[in-house]
Amino acid sequence: MEGRTDIGGFFGLELPEYGNFPQWHPGRSVAVNSGRRALEHILRRLGDVRRVHVPLYTCPAALEPMERLRVPAVFYRLDERLELEKLPELEEGEYLLYANYFGIKEKYVDLLASRYGGRLIVDNALALYSPPRSGACALYSPRKFSGLPDGGIAVMGAGDPLPEERDESLPDAAFLLEWLEHGPEGASAACGRNEERLRNAPLRRMSRLTERLIGGIDYERARLRRMENFRFLHERLGPLNRLSVDLDSVSGPFCYPFWTAFPELRNALIDERILVPLLWPEVLERAPADSLEWKLALHLLPLPVDQRCGPQDMERMARAVEAFYS
Numbered sequence: 001m002e003g004r005t006d007i008g009g010f011f012g013l014e015l016p017e018y019g020n021f022p023q024w025h026p027g028r029s030v031a032v033n034s035g036r037r038a039l040e041h042i043l044r045r046l047g048d049v050r051r052v053h054v055p056l057y058t059c060p061a062a063l064e065p066m067e068r069l070r071v072p073a074v075f076y077r078l079d080e081r082l083e084l085e086k087l088p089e090l091e092e093g094e095y096l097l098y099a100n101y102f103g104i105k106e107k108y109v110d111l112l113a114s115r116y117g118g119r120l121i122v123d124n125a126l127a128l129y130s131p132p133r134s135g136a137c138a139l140y141s142p143r144k145f146s147g148l149p150d151g152g153i154a155v156m157g158a159g160d161p162l163p164e165e166r167d168e169s170l171p172d173a174a175f176l177l178e179w180l181e182h183g184p185e186g187a188s189a190a191c192g193r194n195e196e197r198l199r200n201a202p203l204r205r206m207s208r209l210t211e212r213l214i215g216g217i218d219y220e221r222a223r224l225r226r227m228e229n230f231r232f233l234h235e236r237l238g239p240l241n242r243l244s245v246d247l248d249s250v251s252g253p254f255c256y257p258f259w260t261a262f263p264e265l266r267n268a269l270i271d272e273r274i275l276v277p278l279l280w281p282e283v284l285e286r287a288p289a290d291s292l293e294w295k296l297a298l299h300l301l302p303l304p305v306d307q308r309c310g311p312q313d314m315e316r317m318a319r320a321v322e323a324f325y326s
Contacts, residue, residue: 129252
């Protein structure tokens with residue numbers, strides 16, 4: 001009978017049930033299969049979108065839903081605080097997409113929400129712990145904060161319907177177990193195949209597997225560890241960081257964004273087995289050479305502060321950066 005489960009039988013994978021996922025608001029949020037599909041869901045539900053103002057410094061995944069829906073995107077420029085160089089006057093059918101960069105722009109998101117209200121879409125792909133603002137839309141990508149095969153969250157108004165079709169992530173989720181068995185290098189190829197699958201997958205509901213895995217993650221513990229690691233690096237590296245960081249404007253950070261004048265620092269850290277990716281290399285292709293966005297893409301290093309890292313990791317990373325500057 002539907003709704004009943006078997007009693008007894010063989011054991012499956014056992015996971016705890018924390019139930020503290022930060023942005024799963026019953027009746028207001030919709031769980032879909034990726035962050036880009038969360039944005040697509042928002043744009044589809046808004047319905048009257050004529051144009052979206054988008055930061056030039058952004059992930060290409062944020063542009064794909066607009067290309068898919070044939071919604072024009074107008075790029076805007078940032079200043080050195082990662083804030084809009086000029087606030088636009090929005091006409092009917094126009095929306096502003098702003099990325100809460102690395103989870104460190106809470107106060108600025110408040111300002112934008114008070115000005116634009118329902119015309120604001122907050123890209124919280126790198127700000128999982130940032131609360132949704134009243135009236136504004138928001139999207140989240142929990143896959144960027146923990147090991148999950150799929151998943152995105154769209155936050156809009158009450159009564160927002162779910163997509164009819166549910167994603168099936170099991171065939172491509174093996175990379176999570178491969179990571180445990182063989183480490184990240186051994187699982188990288190399988191992880192890449194899953195990323196390609198999500199890139200091409202249509203808008204669907206979040207898979208049952210991901211819903212269960214999310215329940216087994218202690219998100220509050222992870223947030224506290226991220227904040228602790230962030231504060232440690234900021235205390236040690238803040239004087240060297242060209243990016244001004246307001247600790248009171250940090251939610252649960254994705255990374256410690258370290259803006260250096262020396263892009264070769266990235267390779268120096270990688271040589272020390274500190275993995276620092278080049279975020280959004282596509283920005284280098286579409287931004288004018290030597291523009292602020294071009295420099296951010298090349299010079300801003302996302303230093304890891306996630307929940308896998310402890311004090312010894314932070315000390316090792318801080319010393320590696322300090323040694324480079326000495």
